[in-house]
Amino acid sequence: MRKMILVLLIMSVAVISFCAKEVVFWNAWGGDEGKALDSIIDRYNKSQSKVYVRSVYVPIGMGEKIMTTLSGSTTPDVITVWDWMVVPLGYRGQIVPMNDRLAKAGITSSDYIKGVWEYGTYKGKKYGLPTTLNVSAFMWNKNAFKEVGLNPDVPPKTIKELDEFTDKLNKYDKKGALKRLGFDPVISHIYCYVFGGQLWDPATNEITANHQKNIEAYEWLSSYYKKVDLQKKRIFQAGWGDLFSSLNPFLRGEIAMKEGSQWEILIAKKYGKSTFDYGISNFPAPQGGRNDVCNVSGSFWVIPTASKNQDEAFEFLTWLTADKQAAEFAAALYNIPPKIKSLEDNAFKTIVDDKMKIYIDMLMNGYVYTFPMLPIGQAYLTELTQALMDVQLGNKTAKEALDYVQERINQELKNYK
Amino acid sequence: MTKVKTRRLVLTYMFAVFMSILFLFPFLWMTTTSFKTADQVYDNPMQIIPNPFDFSPYQRLFTENNFGQYLWNTVYVTVLTLIGVILSSSVVAFGFSYFRFPKKELLFKILLGTMMLPAQVTMIPQYILFDKLGWIGSFKPLIIPTFFGGTWVIFLLRQFFDTIPREYSEAAKIDGANEWTIFTKIYLPLAKAPISTSVLFVFMWTWTDFMNPLIYLTDDKMYTLSIALQRISSGARSTDWPLMMAGSLVMALPIVILFFSAQKTFINGASMSGLKG
Numbered sequence: 001m002r003k004m005i006l007v008l009l010i011m012s013v014a015v016i017s018f019c020a021k022e023v024v025f026w027n028a029w030g031g032d033e034g035k036a037l038d039s040i041i042d043r044y045n046k047s048q049s050k051v052y053v054r055s056v057y058v059p060i061g062m063g064e065k066i067m068t069t070l071s072g073s074t075t076p077d078v079i080t081v082w083d084w085m086v087v088p089l090g091y092r093g094q095i096v097p098m099n100d101r102l103a104k105a106g107i108t109s110s111d112y113i114k115g116v117w118e119y120g121t122y123k124g125k126k127y128g129l130p131t132t133l134n135v136s137a138f139m140w141n142k143n144a145f146k147e148v149g150l151n152p153d154v155p156p157k158t159i160k161e162l163d164e165f166t167d168k169l170n171k172y173d174k175k176g177a178l179k180r181l182g183f184d185p186v187i188s189h190i191y192c193y194v195f196g197g198q199l200w201d202p203a204t205n206e207i208t209a210n211h212q213k214n215i216e217a218y219e220w221l222s223s224y225y226k227k228v229d230l231q232k233k234r235i236f237q238a239g240w241g242d243l244f245s246s247l248n249p250f251l252r253g254e255i256a257m258k259e260g261s262q263w264e265i266l267i268a269k270k271y272g273k274s275t276f277d278y279g280i281s282n283f284p285a286p287q288g289g290r291n292d293v294c295n296v297s298g299s300f301w302v303i304p305t306a307s308k309n310q311d312e313a314f315e316f317l318t319w320l321t322a323d324k325q326a327a328e329f330a331a332a333l334y335n336i337p338p339k340i341k342s343l344e345d346n347a348f349k350t351i352v353d354d355k356m357k358i359y360i361d362m363l364m365n366g367y368v369y370t371f372p373m374l375p376i377g378q379a380y381l382t383e384l385t386q387a388l389m390d391v392q393l394g395n396k397t398a399k400e401a402l403d404y405v406q407e408r409i410n411q412e413l414k415n416y417k
Numbered sequence: 418m419t420k421v422k423t424r425r426l427v428l429t430y431m432f433a434v435f436m437s438i439l440f441l442f443p444f445l446w447m448t449t450t451s452f453k454t455a456d457q458v459y460d461n462p463m464q465i466i467p468n469p470f471d472f473s474p475y476q477r478l479f480t481e482n483n484f485g486q487y488l489w490n491t492v493y494v495t496v497l498t499l500i501g502v503i504l505s506s507s508v509v510a511f512g513f514s515y516f517r518f519p520k521k522e523l524l525f526k527i528l529l530g531t532m533m534l535p536a537q538v539t540m541i542p543q544y545i546l547f548d549k550l551g552w553i554g555s556f557k558p559l560i561i562p563t564f565f566g567g568t569w570v571i572f573l574l575r576q577f578f579d580t581i582p583r584e585y586s587e588a589a590k591i592d593g594a595n596e597w598t599i600f601t602k603i604y605l606p607l608a609k610a611p612i613s614t615s616v617l618f619v620f621m622w623t624w625t626d627f628m629n630p631l632i633y634l635t636d637d638k639m640y641t642l643s644i645a646l647q648r649i650s651s652g653a654r655s656t657d658w659p660l661m662m663a664g665s666l667v668m669a670l671p672i673v674i675l676f677f678s679a680q681k682t683f684i685n686g687a688s689m690s691g692l693k694g
Binding site: 024030034057058059064065067068069071271 | 459461540541544545548549553554628631632635636637640644647648649650656657
């Protein structure tokens with residue numbers, strides 16, 4: 001009897017030790033991108049027997065499921081979140097800082113593209129690993145340039161030129177209805193940096209909404225509000241089609257110059273007519289500004305505090321973000337991998353053409369910035385947007401509006417010390 | 418019929434036909450796109466009739482994308498929800514309508530008050546509750562609460578029950594019927610129309626519900642159609658439109674069939690319960 005119990009005991013220990021631990025991974029991508037990530041994960045599962053990663057499709061949306069799940073006790077082991085969610089979740093203690101584990105695994109800032117290591121970090125705590133990077137650059141339609149007599153190969157280099165080109169490229173029909181928009185700045189914080197300003201001072205850990213250069217940028221941004229009659233612009237834009245289709249307004253020549261990300265190269269290849277020609281460059285900048293601004297955004301992989309398999313989850317993430325896998329996944333998404341060596345990987349090189357090279361060059365040699373990652377980052381963005389609206393509508397001067405944001409957010413930040 | 422009357426009738430019909438085409442167009446586009454190849458989707462000028470007809474989106478839907486499983490999950494949750502909501506709500510509505518008890522109206526107002534609470538407010542507390550019960554990752558949070566009544570259905574049925582003359586139940590009582598018999602033999606058979614309306618609405622809400630399955634289900638084999646559809650569409654840089662439209666059609670078809678087959682009862686129910694003037 002004793003022998004039998006002993007044998008059973010040994011057998012059960014053996015079974016337990018041979019059973020792979022399950023790591024639940026929330027994959028936020030559907031369609032082909034999701035399939036690409038799942039096939040990478042399959043490779044991981046086949047490469048070892050210690051951990052089995054179960055990939056579950058969970059769309060991020062506005063974080064409804066993520067926020068709800070993290071308030072309970074049953075959480076997955078790795079979650080995909082938008083960049084703006086990382087610090088608020090980390091601050092609330094719902095996801096774990098990775099500093100110690102990263103140091104132990106020998107992963108350092110030198111592995112990452114300059115400026116990217118700090119991305120997802122707040123007060124020295126690194127809460128997640130970026131999945132891939134999304135970079136914004138200046139795009140112009142060469143066909144439209146030719147039509148108005150501009151050199152199609154030379155984009156505007158200064159803000160003054162950008163204004164002149166915009167006026168030339170705005171096009172109306174005989175009845176005065178808008179037929180083409182010259183330029184429409186959408187991601188307003190890019191221009192704060194282009195003008196030489198900043199929204200956050202990492203040295204003092206303070207927000208700098210009312211930086212003199214930000215005020216100048218806001219004054220310039222509000223001038224675009226007056227360039228085209230608002231009602232006409234709204235009517236015109238209401239007819240714009242889906243970005244991910246041949247009805248994309250840039251591909252159809254409905255907007256001549258715009259901010260555009262690297263994945264739009266794929267959209268242009270897929271849906272643009274063979275006659276469609278466009279260029280990509282740095283953003284035009286005023287004198288004393290920055291002509292190499294590179295805005296980065298994206299998503300992150302994080303580990304919930306309530307995860308019971310944090311070590312296994314981190315080990316898997318180390319593998320998933322290793323040079324080769326990062327390169328493969330970035331290529332599937334038409335994004336840029338965050339690690340330097342991944343840029344040289346053949347998997348990524350398959351999507352690198354002359355246009356993608358411009359984005360990589362901006363990222364490697366430019367002034368890389370991300371929107372400040374704060375516990376109240378979204379509130380800061382909302383206030384900045386409201387401030388711009390106030391300036392555009394003439395309710396406040398740029399200085400008044402940004403002074404208000406500075407005071408309001410600083411006041412709020414005091415609760416997050 | 419005078420000429421003026423005929424002309425007016427013709428114009429009215431023409432307007433009705435025009436409006437029908439306008440409203441039917443998205444549905445038509447969805448249906449025909451689901452039979453197109455990816456290249457045909459963006460044909461300019463737009464082709465309504467696919468040439469050639471491609472049935473592969475439906476094949477891919479049920480093979481590569483596991484839509485059969487998602488369809489079954491959705492049917493399972495919807496049918497049980499319907500049973501739960503209708504059974505429990507009709508009993509509660511009968512109670513509020515038939516019995517006289519202290520603070521009845523106050524209780525009813527409190528019940529209606531729960532309708533005013535936005536779902537976002539109760540989402541996290543409810544999640545924590547189900548988490549503590551160990552229900553997360555199962556269909557339980559989607560189905561079991563429905564057996565405790567649906568406010569909207571209770572309201573709708575009570576409005577109708579209140580219009581049933583008291584004499585019916587009194588006559589039944591003289592014949593020896595108890596409350597349960599009155600409910601099952603008199604009230605329920607008379608409430609066919611409002612119950613059909615409730616079935617239709619609850620079916621639509623449950624069939625298309627995205628948020629609850631998303632929050633409570635943790636295994637994608639258990640997902641419902643709405644999440645499966647989102648999965649197809651969220652490959653933003655490579656959306657497979659024919660596949661997406663095939664999925665949308667599979668999802669929309671039961672609602673369309675149910676609506677058209679129950680149209681008469683539905684409109685009757687809506688007018689009898691005071692929803693329609």
